[in-house]
Amino acid sequence: MFSELLKTNGYAELRRVLGELNPADIAEEFEDMELSDAVRVFRMLPKDAAAEVFAYLPSGIQQGIVEKIKDFEIKNVVEEMFLDDAVDFIEEMPAGVVKRVLSNLEPGKRDIINQFLKYPENSAGSIMTIEYIALKERLTVREAFDKIRAEGIDSETIYTCYVTDSERRLLGDVSVRALLLAPPDARVTEIMDTSVVPAVTTDDREKVVGGFRKYGFLAMPVVDNENRIVGIVTVDDVMTVQEEEATEDFELMAAMSPSDDPYLKTSIFTLTKNRLPWLMLLMLSATFTGAIISGFEESLATIPALVAFIPMLMDTGGNAGAQSSTLVIRGMALEEVETSDVLRVLWKELRVALLCGTALAAVNFARIVVMGGDVILSITVSLSLLSTVMLAKTVGCILPIGAKKLKLDPAVMASPVITTLVDAGALLLFFAMAKALLGA
């Protein structure tokens, strides 16, 4: 749409359209345009809209634009952006671009950004912003509104203000709702809520998401080790983090290294790089399962029919284990399951495994017998199936909890790893049963 207006020199119309669109929608249009066209349109945006649109762009296009615009334009955009958006942008840029961007900022802004870049990845500090309103404890409601009116336009959220003492230590928070409903001469300390639960800069960002989930915050203050407020995390950023964490788990659980980029924007080399090491590792592990089969070649030579049950046993074991590990991994991500629950989980899973395994074994027994199979053979297969399901569900619930206990990401212990392990166990069980019951 923009490109056509550019071609026909419909600048007035273009300006009108830009004025009506939401910055997120303008950014979306940019993604499908030639970079040179996007830069032309970008330069037509007013300063504040330009900064907003820029914050919504994927980092590839951000870099393309920065490389084409002048130093003073970079300064305008970055200084107009909210600090958290500016930090997100700079974190994704190559070193040369970072240097050029930082050298064009005012020293104060540069220092703050440099400090933010130092917070550990995935910490509360790395997702917070400094555009919040702090109210000194002696202020009245009327004075608080004056301060909000004076500073509000630059604050990421004005709906929660933070009351501090003279040393910037956090005393409580007060919502604009409470301020609006209070008498103008009341002190903010009289109406503030002291039950506020702050995050510390070094807290894991998942803990921050947990806080929002539990309390339904719009914003959460972040303090340093001496309880001095240094920033806030806002709900829109938390929604993004929540979705990124879920995506990361989906990818890990399907044996891929997680990536932040949208699928269609990821190159095939990156996709391969994220997938191949896992496939390789799991392929080599699966050769051990093959070695187990080789070890029982004699049994298979005696009763060739055994081999036909291998896929069913392996698949059912893998599926049963994946069910358990998925519920446990997700439960831990949502803080519903703790590592200390390991025995409760195991006890639950063993009973579910017994119920599921018995039903599956019964149907399997009936199927083999109805189709004219040998009764002892079908007993062998059904008992192997039941024990495989029991084993799979045990492994499936224990491994993710164990991983968490070892401070690893539990999502690694998902379907692919469980399947590979359970396959080996299923075959060992199967051949042992065959030896015992069929003499194979």
Added chain:
Amino acid sequence: MFSELLKTNGYAELRRVLGELNPADIAEEFEDMELSDAVRVFRMLPKDAAAEVFAYLPSGIQQGIVEKIKDFEIKNVVEEMFLDDAVDFIEEMPAGVVKRVLSNLEPGKRDIINQFLKYPENSAGSIMTIEYIALKERLTVREAFDKIRAEGIDSETIYTCYVTDSERRLLGDVSVRALLLAPPDARVTEIMDTSVVPAVTTDDREKVVGGFRKYGFLAMPVVDNENRIVGIVTVDDVMTVQEEEATEDFELMAAMSPSDDPYLKTSIFTLTKNRLPWLMLLMLSATFTGAIISGFEESLATIPALVAFIPMLMDTGGNAGAQSSTLVIRGMALEEVETSDVLRVLWKELRVALLCGTALAAVNFARIVVMGGDVILSITVSLSLLSTVMLAKTVGCILPIGAKKLKLDPAVMASPVITTLVDAGALLLFFAMAKALLGA
């Protein structure tokens, strides 16, 4: 903690503690208490706190409390709750409890709740609330603040107000931030934002989540088919929906029927009911794979070594397919991939499959040869591996997109189904190669 204070008759201390705790934390304490103790503490809460705590409770405990308290107490709690919380609560109750609750409400409230209960599950209407502030178009900023002060205490969010015409049709929205920064005599229509994007009551709730994700809203208005505002959806509810939708996908993708209950609170019968049908279906499908092996018993008799490669081929195929299907399913959930992208996705996956498959085949070839295996055998296995990976990635990306096209949930076409299908294909390819190259 509460139980001990109850035992020692420390009521004054208990009241003090209750006054200081966040309602979400009180609700959490209730989950670990005897029901009768929870009811006693619940009755000590002031009316508004009781309603808030009640809204945070899991439905099992909500039902327990409702069954123990008197009619007038039910009326107090439900009428004090935000409408969306009340509707969520009533939706989960058995018919008898619903009848008792509804019969204790005032007719007006009862009619609204009945109307809300009729919105389709997972629609925008089913997650909205009616506690919002509507401003008539002729109001000034000063008059708007008077209205907010008068109504604000009952509104779920006062930070975005909606400007309507005399027929309640939505004209735009205005934030409290904009009101605070505007001259008191300006008209709300002068400062309202007309780019507001409302949802329609019948929209899928995932679409609502998409809107919040894209635009970073705090609240989103919901309109009927004639553009009249009927409610709002607030960001805290959207965070919950976002998390529920992700959990649902995790469960579906591991071959389970989704459930809203936390894992540890779910009975083993419910867990079994959610898992067994899928395991059964997949087990029976896997017997077809077994039948393929039976069909090639002669080949296996000629070259017994072939059977040792079956687990490796099956597992690698399953893993490769699960990677593709997971990325496509998640991409569609986040609206990054559309069904119309099918050819772009397929082209991407085929190239990734070629890269991954070639690398895996090469390593596999080297391993077999180094371990003293036959060269033709290792060529057979490696070519089968490459074609299995190509097949798996094709099936893995096409099936979820096809499911979406057929209005099914793409998450169903995940690892377990892909694995079962690819297993059969992998074996057919393997035996065909073995026939051609080894004459087996």
